Amino acid sequence: xxxxxxxxxxxxxxxxxxxxxxxxxxxxxxxxxxxxxxxxxxxxxxxxxxxxxxxxxxxxxxxxxxxxxxxxxxxxxxxxxxxxxxxxxxxxxxxxxxxxxxxxxxxxxxxxxxxxxxxxxxxxxxxxxxxxxxxxxxxxxxxxxxxxxxxxxxxxxxxxxxxxxxxxxxxxxxxxxxxxxxxxxxxxxxxxxxxxxxxxxxxxxxxxxxxxxxxxxxxxxxxxxxxxxxxxxxxxxxxxxxxxxxxxxxxxxxxxxxxxxxxxxxxxxxxxxxxxxxxxxxxxxxxxxxxxxxxxxxxxxxxxxxxxxxxxxxxxxxxxxxxxxxxxxxxxxxxxxxxxxxxxxxxxxxxxxxxxxxxxxxxxxxxxxxxxxxxxxxxxxxxxxxxxxxxxxxxxxxxxxxxxxxx
Numbered sequence: 046x047x048x049x050x051x052x053x054x055x056x057x058x059x060x061x062x063x064x065x066x067x068x069x070x071x072x073x074x075x076x077x078x079x080x081x082x083x084x085x086x087x088x089x090x091x092x093x094x095x096x097x098x099x100x101x102x103x104x105x106x107x108x109x110x111x112x113x114x115x116x117x118x119x120x121x122x123x124x125x126x127x128x129x130x131x132x133x134x135x136x137x138x139x140x141x142x143x144x145x146x147x148x149x150x151x152x153x154x155x156x157x158x159x160x161x162x163x164x165x166x167x168x169x170x171x172x173x174x175x176x177x178x179x180x181x182x183x184x185x186x187x188x189x190x191x192x193x194x195x196x197x198x199x200x201x202x203x204x205x206x207x208x209x210x211x212x213x214x215x216x217x218x219x220x221x222x223x224x225x226x227x228x229x230x231x232x233x234x235x236x237x238x239x240x241x242x243x244x245x246x247x248x249x250x251x252x253x254x255x256x257x258x259x260x261x262x263x264x265x266x267x268x269x270x271x272x273x274x275x276x277x278x279x280x281x282x283x284x285x286x287x288x289x290x291x292x293x294x295x296x297x298x299x300x301x302x303x304x305x306x307x308x309x310x311x312x313x314x315x316x317x318x319x320x321x322x323x324x325x326x327x328x329x330x331x332x333x334x335x336x337x338x339x340x341x342x343x344x345x346x347x348x349x350x351x352x353x354x355x356x357x358x359x360x361x362x363x364x365x366x367x368x369x370x371x372x373x374x375x376x377x378x379x380x381x382x383x384x385x386x387x388x389x390x391x392x393x394x395x396x397x398x399x400x401x402x403x404x405x406x407x408x409x410x411x412x413x414x415x416x417x418x419x420x421x422x423x424x425x426x427x428x429x430x431x432x433x434x435x436x437x438x439x440x441x442x443x444x445x446x447x448x449x450x451x452x
Contacts, residue, residue: 061197062268063395064115064403065187066106067180067204068122072158074205074228075102076149088148096420099157103408103417106165109203109228110403112276117198117398118170119187119391120162121180128177128381132371133304157417164411169401171394175387178380181208185375186388187395188212188223195395196221199265201239205229208301211290211375215245220265226279236280246283287334294335294369295323303372306365307349307357322352335374342366 079085079101085094110118145151166172173183184202191198192214200223202209214223225240241249249269273279295318297305308317318326329348332338342362349357370379377385412418 061116061199061398062113063187063191063198063200064110064113064118065184065200065202066109066118066120067184067202067206067209068120068158068162069180070204070206071105071109071228072102072154075105076154080149089150089153093420095153095157096417098154099161099417100408100412100420102157103161103411105228106161107406107408107411109226110406112279113201113226113272114404115201117395118165118403119394120165120170120172121183121187122162122172122174123180124174124176124178126177127179128384129179129372132368133302160415160417164415168403168411170403171397173387173391173394175384178384178387181206181375182380182384183387183391184209185212185380186377186385186391188214189377190388190391191395192216192221192223194392198395199268200224201226203228207289208293208373208375210240210284211286213240213242213245213284213286215242215248217244217248220248220263222265237278238282239279240282240284242286243283246281249281290335290374291327291332291338292320292323293373294338294366295326296320297369298373301372303369306369307353307360309353309355309357316353318352325352335370335376339366 076098079098083094083097083101085097087094089095089098162172173187175183184204188200188202191200196216196219199221202212202223202225204225205227209225212223213225216222222241222245224245227238227240230237249266273281293303295306297303297317305317308315310316326345326348327333327338329351330338330341330344332341345362345366346357370376377388412420
């Protein structure tokens with residue numbers, strides 16, 4: 046039995062949700078699961094396997110859309126040859142450590158991806174792409190534009206990329222938020238984390254004020270509470286966006302081929318800044334954000350000398366910090382101008398949501414009439430990241446305000 050809350054129809058009217066999908070990130074995770082559970086009999090050379098993968102990917106996309114019932118959707122895609130690859134001359138380049146499976150026909154996979162993007166575009170979803178820009182850069186532009194110009198929108202980013210967590214934010218005055226939903230669990234049958242700031246958690250946990258006239262009603266909080274109530278797999282998890290970016294600036298990231306702020310050889314072994322050393326550097330320089338680290342850069346030499354137990358005089362600290370920020374920080378101040386100029390297009394996408402309902406989307410309906418229709422449904426759904434959710438969605442109906450509730 047469903048009991049409708051009196052406030053339900055206020056939800057979407059007063060609190061709009063912009064869903065931002067990190068397309069490549071979701072695609073690679075869909076492909077990874079499909080390769081394991083999708084009974085693939087070729088390296089994605091056969092039409093059957095490509096249909097099955099595209100159906101599985103479509104199921105995942107529909108699942109996250111149905112979960113969040115957004116007012117608007119922007120899909121952020123990667124451009125070729127990311128601009129950061131030119132920052133480290135004489136090396137293999139930024140993210141060069143990411144090897145692709147040689148047993149996969151990537152040309153076929155990317156065609157499936159592009160075809161699905163075109164299908165979604167025809168469903169009034171925006172697809173954002175800039176030459177040489179990563180999806181991360183585009184998502185950062187979206188976050189900046191919304192927080193600068195659109196206080197009526199809240200942002201939910203769908204990505205398992207840890208770097209994206211530096212974008213989580215909460216405005217105490219307007220209650221506007223930007224959160225990141227991680228599509229992958231941390232173990233079998235584990236919950237999916239939605240990363241939020243500490244300020245968000247404090248707001249979320251504030252006791253409700255009873256008011257028969259609903260003057261204290263908070264549509265943003267109502268949306269989040271309904272989201273958690275109707276989707277048991279979601280777990281709110283507080284994180285510090287400043288520490289996400291500071292740790293990567295100082296420690297680097299082997300997976301992305303980002304070097305640490307400083308490294309040296311001792312007895313033939315490379316010594317680099319570890320998370321523990323980074324914590325000490327931040328304490329000694331009195332830095333708790335990128336901006337404060339920039340302001341306290343004159344304290345860095347003494348701090349690094351103490352941490353490394355040697356005199357470090359072979360780097361320019363300002364130049365090194367700028368290099369690290371360009372490689373790591375998702376801030377338009379660090380981007381090339383032509384990428385920053387794309388913010389005007391982003392703003393157009395945010396403003397033009399077309400009034401389309403993205404509710405109760407189904408992969409089968411999405412792909413009807415396309416070359417991907419008629420896939421082996423069992424193979425496609427067995428491999429779905431959100432297969433349990435898809436089963437639940439088949440037995441759902443929306444509340445008056447549009448939020449799905451399981452019955």
